[in-house]
Amino acid sequence: MYTTGEKLQLIVQFHEEVPKLFNQYSLSEKHASRDNEDLPSAVLNGFASTLADNNSIGKQRTQSKVEDDEDDEVAEDIEQMVQHFNRPEDTEVGVVLSFQGSVRVRVTESFQEDVSLMFESFLHRNGTLYTCFTQNGTRMYFDDENGIVPFPEELYGEGKFINTQNKPDKAAGDIKQDINGSSGYLENERTSSFYIPGKGMTMTYIFEERTNVCKYFDSDSGAWLILPLLWEANMDFIKHRVEQVKDALPSITDYKEILAALRLCNYDPDEVISMFYAMFGDSLAAIPEQNIESMSFTRDVYEKERQIENLKNQLEERERDLENMRLKCKHLEEEKDHLIRRTEVLQNQVDQLQSEHEKFLKEISEFYRKSSETPNPGPSTLPLKKEVFLKLIKEAHEINVCNNQLRVVAVHDLSDMGQQLKNVQNLMVNMKKSNHELEEIRALYQRETLERKLLYNQLQELRGNIRVFCRCRRDDGKGEHLAFPSDEDILVNHNGSKKRFRFDKVFLPQCTQEDVYEGTLPIIKSCADGYNVCILAYGQTGSGKTYTMMGNDQRPGVNIRSIRELLRICQERERIKYTIKISMLEIYNETLRDLLSQNGNTQLEIRSQGKTIFMPGLTETEVLTENDIKTTMSLGEKNRTVASTKMNTER
């Protein structure tokens, strides 16, 4: 994992010259681990009970849980075969099945006959289990495509029949008698035999016993339900007991196996230890190194799962905090804007009052000046008439009144202005405080965003740095060769044999371009956080690599959608300056060609310096908008098409 600062580059390779190792490694690794995991449970749980008519079996019937996909398939096969032998509706058929032992089909009185079929299991060396039976001297089996067909002869040399026609021995009969004291066709229903390495064929019997069961109260259904194994594994009470068993028997590495044994033994670790000793004896003393490794690996997986869960919770909590802060920030910003507007209004009022005040003072001083300049007509020079004199006194009085009124108004206005100034000062102080608070919240927000990003990328790393997805293309012309038992598995049916492949995710033929893109979205986000990411399409010619990566105008592929998302993230993060550059190159017949060069045909060389691999002269085109991307990519596409046409003509 490298951090690359601000430079992001998405290199898309188109051709299938990419080493196959990449895919094969992850496939074989996963498949191998699954095989190891499944073997004990496939064998131990190989008991299916399918009941066409429960009543016909009475109280003794056994309902075993088939916990494995393969077991399911076998049970299904058997059911299909039984249907093949089924009679019309008026016939009751009671069936007791054990696919490792024998199967009896009892037909009631209306048929007046008993039909007994012996079922056999054939274990192919690739792990496929075939359930066969013999009809008219021919060994048959149920094939998913063709129904019931003769068992292919070529398979005989590729595997072996297990527990073929194992008749229960005397001991089994004795136990049966002791326990039930009954006889009849149900006699061996719980009896079977099983091959134990080192011990040979060993008789088994299903005992009915009371055991403690750990349940939880499910408030949705209002019922007490059995805890799934994985949940139970995380309970301190259980963990402690599992550790006790592990400490005593380090060679027992399968966590699930210990848990299952604990369940069986009433959660008594001593009993579990005794049971394992009885089963495996001295071989328990030898501790193969790889078992210890695998044990610590299992522990690591649980630990990682817990970490992922914690990280997820932390991430959610941070996101909630961030949302609150974002709201608070927004609120403070609005308050700040409001205060600024209010301050501006008040400032205008103050300015207006001040100019009015100045104007008023001017008027007063003008008035005084004029009144002092008015010549005092002396009694000697101007004989003052009585009326004029009275008029002047009246006017002087009025002016005095006016003057006093103006003084009152001026004093009032001045105190008003003082108050307003005080308000403005308070507002300014508040605004500074809010600004400070805003800065603090902004810093906190940035810190939280950074932490969220780190947690997010940590989560991605924990989920696995290399993820292999498989997209299956619709092909209406060909029959159904693929089955999809889960989101992560593909079952390939080839000439009657089935092979299971496991991926991080399987996209069914009906999955859309959006679905596939959704799968890649998390790593696009990591790319914007400065991590190197690579999305690679690999597959047979015509399998849909170009369609998935490029798509068309109506259904754009992963490339266009990813860069669209990158552009969106870059625009959202205003404070960071991102540069997005595109390079396109093609590898064909061991030759590298720069698809964005001027002539579209420049050959390139690969060089390495330390751990860095680069191609000197590879064109990098900067893109700013989605249109730029489309133009650049269609230029690359055009050069690619032209080049391949040329090559075709040359051949």
Ligand SMILES: Nc1ncnc2c1ncn2[C@@H]1O[C@H](COP(=O)(O)OP(=O)(O)OP(=O)(O)O)[C@@H](O)[C@H]1O
């Ligand atoms: N999921 C799909 N849905 C619809 N059409 C598809 C799908 N996948 C592929 N196709 C179509 O199948 C054809 C072959 O696909 P595409 O060219 O993508 O294969 P390719 O793996 O890139 O082949 P090559 O290796 O020869 O370049 C194209 O016409 C494409 O439109």
